[in-house]
Amino acid sequence: xxxxxxxxxxxxxxxxTCFAEVGHNVTCVDNNPEKIExxxxxxxxxxxxxxxxxxxxxxxxxxxxxxTSTEEGVKNGDIIFIxxxxxxxxxxxxxxxxIEKVAREIAQCLTxxxxxxxxxxxxxxxxxxGDKVEQTVRRYAPEGVQFGVVSNPExxxxxxxxxxxxxxxxxxIGSNDxxxxxxxHKLYEPFVAxxxxxxxxxxxxxxxxxxxxxxxxxxxxxxxxxICEAAGADVEKVAEGIGMDKxxxxxxxxxxxxxxxxxxxxxxxxxxxxxxxLGQPFGLLKEVERINFDQADRFLNKIREKLxxxxxxxxxxxxxxxxxNTDDVxxxxxxxxxxxxxxxxxxxxxxxxxxxxxxxxxxNLTGDITFTEDMYAALDGADAxxxxxxxxxxxxxxxxxxxxxxxxxxxxxxxxxxDPEDVKAAxxxxxxxxxPAID
Ligand code: UGA
Numbered sequence: 036x037x038x039x040x041x042x043x044x045x046x047x048x049x050x051x052t053c054f055a056e057v058g059h060n061v062t063c064v065d066n067n068p069e070k071i072e073x074x075x076x077x078x079x080x081x082x083x084x085x086x087x088x089x090x091x092x093x094x095x096x097x098x099x100x101x102x103t104s105t106e107e108g109v110k111n112g113d114i115i116f117i118x119x120x121x122x123x124x125x126x127x128x129x130x131x132x133x134i135e136k137v138a139r140e141i142a143q144c145l146t147x148x149x150x151x152x153x154x155x156x157x158x159x160x161x162x163x164x165g166d167k168v169e170q171t172v173r174r175y176a177p178e179g180v181q182f183g184v185v186s187n188p189e190x191x192x193x194x195x196x197x198x199x200x201x202x203x204x205x206x207x208i209g210s211n212d213x214x215x216x217x218x219x220h221k222l223y224e225p226f227v228a229x230x231x232x233x234x235x236x237x238x239x240x241x242x243x244x245x246x247x248x249x250x251x252x253x254x255x256x257x258x259x260x261x262i263c264e265a266a267g268a269d270v271e272k273v274a275e276g277i278g279m280d281k282x283x284x285x286x287x288x289x290x291x292x293x294x295x296x297x298x299x300x301x302x303x304x305x306x307x308x309x310x311x312x313l314g315q316p317f318g319l320l321k322e323v324e325r326i327n328f329d330q331a332d333r334f335l336n337k338i339r340e341k342l343x344x345x346x347x348x349x350x351x352x353x354x355x356x357x358x359x360n361t362d363d364v365x366x367x368x369x370x371x372x373x374x375x376x377x378x379x380x381x382x383x384x385x386x387x388x389x390x391x392x393x394x395x396x397x398x399n400l401t402g403d404i405t406f407t408e409d410m411y412a413a414l415d416g417a418d419a420x421x422x423x424x425x426x427x428x429x430x431x432x433x434x435x436x437x438x439x440x441x442x443x444x445x446x447x448x449x450x451x452x453x454d455p456e457d458v459k460a461a462x463x464x465x466x467x468x469x470x471p472a473i474d
Contacts, residue, residue: 036222044119067103138172156187161309165184183215186209190204207231247303247320256274256289351386351421354385355391355423
């Protein structure tokens, strides 16, 4: 099929590439000429395992094209995806101005000669946005244009986006338009995944409800971790025990510094705002947010308790990205921690397998911070090691080397990556989340 994706951010670029990979002809549109130029050169603007190769292969096969022209995109695509950002506003509501602008632009490029078009919203949007998209397109399109509107939320995770897209748990298609549904079924024919067809409003709600539920699981286990600390229990064992119940499941029960990234913090805020706008305030999600917010401060208190003061202390920080396998530092708890320690006068030497360039470019860290690619060099003469991102390289660290290089053998593990037995053997003083301390 001929597909157009408007917006080549995380979701747009990876979905477009994966649709090309399964055999569709894809035109990716972005209004940022530098981004399109980068992509035309065969480079990708983000770090995502496996994506760069897929982009190259599909461009070479002639199935994947990039352009800045919406007009070209609208001409080329029987199905036109909107995959532009939906950033948060100060009050927690979602800024839908990019969606509205793209809907208007699509409408203005459509002509009756194009025949029937499907306009699909892939961005994460508040319930009822589909109705607005339909009204906008109808208002701005010339007389006689035929189209259907669909909500098709995306559930990919950064760091495993390609696999999540090619092998999704489910495909959600929301539309009240039978013809649009036929197009969408054909589009997803090459994918082996259950397809759930709903109305537009339900599809939009599924995305916010799913992300909120996952965030709730994380905050739940973090609250349990705090109780474990007070009681001298081990949250890893508790998570294992409750996760063995199939109705609960072990995933997303990793206690730590809390969730970050460009999705959960924004989407939970948005869902709270939506619930209030609809007169059904979702107080439970406010508590999810509060627990998440407090988690970094609790960890900082733990470090402060041992170091006494941060001023003139050298801190080795392992982790900048908001999670493993990504260079994304948006809403990263690691960055929040770094800034708080810098504000209290610490000097921080940070390392991350992918996040250093993005942290330098986007995180606005101020104070005495330096970066090193070498995770062991970061430790030289440091007063403490703080682990803030769950990279597997950190979990596999040589702990004798860690002990040798630190000035004082203090390790604060905000992601429960290290095995307490190994830590003990390396004679490190060790504090983690929801597990008994080793000193
Ligand atoms: C999340 C969802 O998992 C995707 O399904 C969704 O499509 C995406 O948001 C989105 O809305 O676009 P993502 O933000 O890429 O994906 O990353 P996750 O793997 O969900 O991790 C989010 C945060 O939760 C990270 O900071 C991670 O460190 C933290 N986390 C995750 C925990 O603290 N504990 C866990 O057990 C799992």
